[in-house]
Amino acid sequence: MEVQALLITFREALEALLIVGIITSYLKRIDQSRYVKYVWLGAGLAVFASAIVALLFQVVLTGFSTMASEMYLKVSIIFISSILLTQMVFWMAEHSKDIKSSMEGKMSKYVSKGDVFGMVMHSFLVVLREGVETVFFFAAITGGNIGAAVQGWGAITGLTIAAIVSYTFFKGTMRVPLKTFFKVTGAFIILIAAGLLVQGVSMLQDLKIIGSVMPHVYDITWFMPEHPIDHEHFVRDTGHEPIISGDVGIFLKALFGYSSMPSLEEVLAYVGYFVVIYLLVKTRYGAKEGKKEKSEKNEQVLEQQVM
Amino acid sequence: MRTILFFCLSLILIFTSAPMSSFAYSYGDPNEEAVAEAYKEMVAKVQEKKFDEVKVIYETVQKEIDMHMGPEPSTIILEAIENKDADTIVSAMQKVLVLNVARRLENVEKNFDHYDTSKRLLAKAFATYKALSPIVQQKDAELDKKLKQQFDVALQSLGNPGLFGVGKKESNIDQFKESKKTILQALQDQFELEDVETGHFTEEDLDRLAAAKKKEWTDLSDLKNWIPIIVIIGVIIAVVVYAIRKRK
Structure with missing residues (x-):
């Protein structure tokens, strides 16, 4: 159980830290380091909020009719994250248009209170999303005793490794030219936002809230299943292993919305x-x-897209 | 470059060294049971006399039924579909649902100490019963009410591990066994089954429990299924038109 807890916290924390890391290194590079603490505050509050969510689902919403409510919570968080990340892409595009390609290191840029609020919201929501996922995964591996998983050595070790990996990673990006940094992180965020949008659509279809004219366009489970359970089923049904493990698949699913079918x-x-x-x-x-x-019209179109 | 390499290497190391055992699938409605959903869709298509579609829907759950209840139900049901025998299809599927309730409750008992698992299995059992509930209600409304209440009692009997001591409730296996017996006895009588204690239930059930496999069958005559794709394509066209106009 401890090894599982380690892997879960590592994966969830790494996903969250990658986004929070982009936001904080972005702020540092436009010479607005003073706002970094608010971003971390947002992340911290989200950990607290995750605990409240855990309590809510573990103790309050225990009846048959409320069991599905965790799904609705997840779908809502996914779509809100997707909208906010998309908005961040536009924000970055606007701020990066007058950067000269030769420029390295930092540049001074004015950020409004609204921008800062947006970034704090991003970090809050991304950590909340990963926090809530962690809670549900912990419930699954401990048979419902979430507290036991949190208190074990696995969780704290996973968190520490994730922190070290992302710290080392972002430390390295400070040397990358600013233009490249903008381009790479912008592309990364678009990939994540697209992944979230698709996961949202997928969940709505799983819950049968929206229909589908073609449930499976293709099936590449033999190559890389999107979940360890699909991996197991594939091995059981066919007798041989997929080329890439379902553990990698679920990571790519969570981060970029990968789906094997x-x-x-x-x-x-x-x-x-x-x-x-x-x-x-x-x-x-x-x-x-x-x-x-x-600009207003664009936002309307985006909202429609996500709805 | 070195940091990126380090980053990739640590990812590879961690994901290949220790395979994670299965987690409960987080997607899909916990209050929905594939077999029960298939039953509802089949009844609708039987009434429309679209037996080809009935067969397609049955095949989406056939593997699960064969695995847990043996090959007999499938033989009877597929033959009835072949003969377009509506009554036999419906009544055989109802028996399958009763067996499914039995299978889920059996596995709740086996996993009684694993709250998260047992709770979800019980929700699946209840979701199955809800498909049968209208028939029970028609014959004996009082019994239907009593059975629903028994499912609630069974849920209570699982207790709750709480979170950091908050909301902890002890479980009560005797109470659960009592509810299980009441529910299964009543269903066995109502749907005239000789035996609900078939030996076909396997442990394998557990990791499948919440496996919300996307359905493979879709009803193209249903307008609801067309709405998402129309919306998506509509938005893309709108943005493309907007961009082209803007450029001019």
Whole structure:
């Protein structure tokens, strides 16, 4: 159980720290380090909020009719995260348009209170999402005794390793030219946001809230299952191992929305997301003028996209 | 470069060294049971006399039924579908549902100390009963009420491990066995089964318990299934048109 707890906390913490790390190193690089503490405050509050969520599901919502409520909570968090990350992409695109490619290190940039609030919200939500996932995974590995998993050595070790890995990683990025940093992190965030959108669509389909005209476009479970359970089933049904483990699959699923057997809607939403974001960023920030008055419209379109 | 290498290496190391055992699938509604959902869809299609579709729907759960209840139910049901014998299809599926309640409750008992597992298995049992409930209610409304109440009593009997001592409740296996007996006895009488204690239930059930496999069958005549794809394509077209206009 401790090894499982270690792996869970490592994976969930790493996912959260990658986003929080992007936000904080971003703030550092635009010379706004004083706001970093608020971002960490947001992350800290989210840990606290995760504990409240755990308590709510463990002790209060225990009836048959309320058991599904954890699913609705997850779907809501996923869509809100996706919208906020998309908004962050636009924000970064606007701020990065006048960076010269030769510039390295830091640049001074004004950030408004709204921007800071947005970043704090991002870190809060991403940590909350991973925190809630951790709670449900802990419930699964301990047979419901979540407290036991939190108190063991596995959880704290996983968290420590994740912290070391992401610290080392972001320490390294400080030497990368600013333009490259913007491009790489921007692309990374778009990938995550697209992944979240697809996971949201997938969950709504699993819950049968929305339908599908083609539940499986393809099935590459033989290559890499999206979940350890799918991995086990594949081994049981066929007698041989998939090429890549389901443990890698679930990591890629959580981070980038990987699916080994997506529905047609998932595929279209995924590809469509990149097309829409590319066109909007190009139209909005590629052209020099007439960007302001259209911003509201863009946001409306984005909301529709995510709904 | 070195840090990226270090980052990748540590990822590879951690994901290959210790395979994680199965977690309960987090997706899918815990209050939904595949067999019960298939039953509901099959009844609807039987009424429309679309027997080809009935067969397709049955095949989505056939493997699970064969594995846990043996090959007999499938033989009877597939033959009835072949003969377009609506009554036999429906009544045989109802018997399968009773066996499914028995299988889920049996596994709750075997995993009584694993609260998270037992709770979900019990929810699956209750979801199965809910598909049968209208029939029981028609014959004996009082009994239906009593059975639903027994499921609640069974849920209470699982107790609650609480969180850091908050909300801890002791479990009560005797009370659970009592509820299980009442429920199964009543269902056995109502649906005229000779025996619900079949020996086919396997332990393998457990890691499948919440496995919300995406359904493989979809009803293209249902407009609801077309809405998501229309919305997605609509948004993409809207943005493309907007971008082209803007560029001009």
